[in-house]
Amino acid sequence: xxxxxxxxxxxxxxxxxxxxxxxxxxxxxxxxxxxxxxxxxxxxxxxxxxxxxxxxxxxxxxxxxxxxxxxxxxxxxxxxxxxxxxxxxxxxxxxxxxxxxxxxxxxxxxxxxxxxxxxxxxxxxxxxxxxxxxxxxxxxxxxxxxxxxxxxxxxxxxxxxxxxxxxxxxxxxxxxxxxxxxxxxxxxxxxxxxxxxxxxxxxxxxxxxxxxxxxxxxxxxxxxxxxxxxxxxxxxxxxxxxxxxxxxxxxxxxxxxxxxxxxxxxxxxxxxxxxxxxxxxxxxxxxxxxxxxxxxxxxxxxxxxxxxxxxxxxxxxxxxxxxxxxxxxxxxxxxxxxxxxxxxxxxxxxxxxxxxxxxxxxxxxxxxxxxxxxxxxxxxxxxxxxxxxxxxxxxxxxxxxxxxxxxxxxxxxxxxxxxxxxxxxxxxxxxxxxxxxxxxxxxxxxxxxxxxxxxxxxxxxxxxxxxxxxxxxxxxxxxxxxxxxxxxxxxxxxxxxxxxxxxxxxxxxxxxxxxxxxxxxxxxxxxxxxxxxxxxxxxxxx
Numbered sequence: 001x002x003x004x005x006x007x008x009x010x011x012x013x014x015x016x017x018x019x020x021x022x023x024x025x026x027x028x029x030x031x032x033x034x035x036x037x038x039x040x041x042x043x044x045x046x047x048x049x050x051x052x053x054x055x056x057x058x059x060x061x062x063x064x065x066x067x068x069x070x071x072x073x074x075x076x077x078x079x080x081x082x083x084x085x086x087x088x089x090x091x092x093x094x095x096x097x098x099x100x101x102x103x104x105x106x107x108x109x110x111x112x113x114x115x116x117x118x119x120x121x122x123x124x125x126x127x128x129x130x131x132x133x134x135x136x137x138x139x140x141x142x143x144x145x146x147x148x149x150x151x152x153x154x155x156x157x158x159x160x161x162x163x164x165x166x167x168x169x170x171x172x173x174x175x176x177x178x179x180x181x182x183x184x185x186x187x188x189x190x191x192x193x194x195x196x197x198x199x200x201x202x203x204x205x206x207x208x209x210x211x212x213x214x215x216x217x218x219x220x221x222x223x224x225x226x227x228x229x230x231x232x233x234x235x236x237x238x239x240x241x242x243x244x245x246x247x248x249x250x251x252x253x254x255x256x257x258x259x260x261x262x263x264x265x266x267x268x269x270x271x272x273x274x275x276x277x278x279x280x281x282x283x284x285x286x287x288x289x290x291x292x293x294x295x296x297x298x299x300x301x302x303x304x305x306x307x308x309x310x311x312x313x314x315x316x317x318x319x320x321x322x323x324x325x326x327x328x329x330x331x332x333x334x335x336x337x338x339x340x341x342x343x344x345x346x347x348x349x350x351x352x353x354x355x356x357x358x359x360x361x362x363x364x365x366x367x368x369x370x371x372x373x374x375x376x377x378x379x380x381x382x383x384x385x386x387x388x389x390x391x392x393x394x395x396x397x398x399x400x401x402x403x404x405x406x407x408x409x410x411x412x413x414x415x416x417x418x419x420x421x422x423x424x425x426x427x428x429x430x431x432x433x434x435x436x437x438x439x440x441x442x443x444x445x446x447x448x449x450x451x452x453x454x455x456x457x458x459x460x461x462x463x464x465x466x467x468x469x470x471x472x473x474x475x476x477x478x479x480x481x482x483x484x485x486x487x488x489x490x491x492x493x494x495x496x497x498x499x500x501x502x503x504x505x506x507x508x509x510x511x512x513x514x515x516x517x518x519x520x521x522x523x524x525x526x527x528x529x530x531x532x533x534x535x536x537x538x539x540x541x542x
């Protein structure tokens with residue numbers, strides 16, 4: 001019942017605008033649902049801003065910065081739901097609140113195809129009563145409760161995908177130790193992507209079944225590799241997510257990664273194992289390589305940001321890739337029993353040269369910077385690592401070198417690759433893969449910069465993502481291109497699409513939307529990044 005909502009007396013009138021904050025105590029909703037809810041309310045007429053989020057300290061700080069009042073005015077805790085509305089008048093705010101109530105009430109249950117009420121169990125036991133043969137639980141709860149529910153699931157013999165973040169390191173270690181003792185997978189915490197037995201979980205894509213098994217400590221990295229494997233005609237057997245701390249923290253020790261490798265080693269449907277991770281702790285990396293050697297199957301390893309280890313002393317069955325596309329390409333070649341030929345572009349050199357000439361011919365002398373606006377964190381990492389290595393001067397909010405972290409993450413400096421899915425941009429508003437406005441706002445804000453030569457963007461399809469990410473992005477890109485022309489220059493826009501023909505957004509349709517707007521669509525994020533570099537090299541040589 002939502003009649004017990006407490007209305008905080010901090011409604012502020014500023015001209016024609018009204019701000020109102022409502023708190024519902026002890027009401028937890030998962031972050032994906034709240035992101036979608038925020039997006040829906042923001043679409044309401046006369047609503048200028050709407051934030052629906054849990055009352056965590058970080059979220060309350062964001063609300064304070066947005067003029068809704070800080071922790072002193074908003075009495076809410078991490079398990080309390082906060083709805084903040086900014087509208088043009090009282091009627092607009094009242095209508096938005098009613099919409100929020102309706103959407104939240106619908107979360108309590110749904111109707112089946114025959115019109116009957118679908119049971120909505122409120123506990124693990126209730127869910128298992130409905131699905132007694134289930135063998136995997138997806139858990140999305142506040143961090144302080146998620147560990148307890150994950151342990152309950154493990155005790156019931158269920159594999160666990162732990163979507164929740166803010167789970168303590170101690171709880172993660174205990175859960176993963178218990179899971180390994182029971183021979184179960186504990187994917188997470190903060191694991192958002194997996195494909196198990198052909199079923200995409202959370203943010204994942206529709207890919208063909210095949211002979212390559214993937215274990216990844218990165219969400220969009222797993223998506224990029226599995227989508228490329230699908231495009232290469234190979235497909236996957238399983239795709240296991242581990243959570244970000246699995247390999248980075250020596251105390252966690254790569255527990256899920258090791259369990260995943262062991263499971264794929266015993267899986268008759270898996271011929272090749274592919275590993276993707278941000279740079280692991282050295283001791284954990286050694287354990288991973290040893291596990292792959294013990295598995296005996298051909299394996300491909302890509303530790304993002306680390307140079308491939310091509311030393312002759314390594315295990316003969318382990319092959320090192322230098323980027324996400326190469327990871328998929330090498331794994332596909334091994335699965336097909338053929339050799340892999342390293343390449344930069346699918347197009348021949350003369351076609352790439354002609355493309356670069358075309359894109360740079362009308363640029364003005366003032367244009368000199370690449371700006372990457374990314375929704376996928378791992379894709380952003382791949383781009384800035386590659387570009388920084390080649391240019392030596394790329395700024396990013398994900399940079400490990402503090403000298404190249406922008407002083408203001410909301411403003412680009414020089415060559416900049418920004419991960420717009422970072423917490424600084426998503427607290428209190430939907431992830432840009434769900435709601436592209438975070439990115440389009442940034443493109444619109446910087447479109448008048450006369451020094452931008454290239455915009456680099458990713459378009460991520462699949463479950464959980466926006467229904468038309470290219471369509472939502474193109475108006476801002478087209479406006480930026482027009483602005484450059486009006487200044488007497490030309491803006492080159494390069495994109496890649498992470499997705500497959502099976503994704504509901506339609507890969508071919510998304511590609512057509514981008515290309516019709518004058519955007520160059522490359523076959524992978526790696527190739528898009530390299531084309532951007534070639535364009536900038538041409539600009540620099542003039």
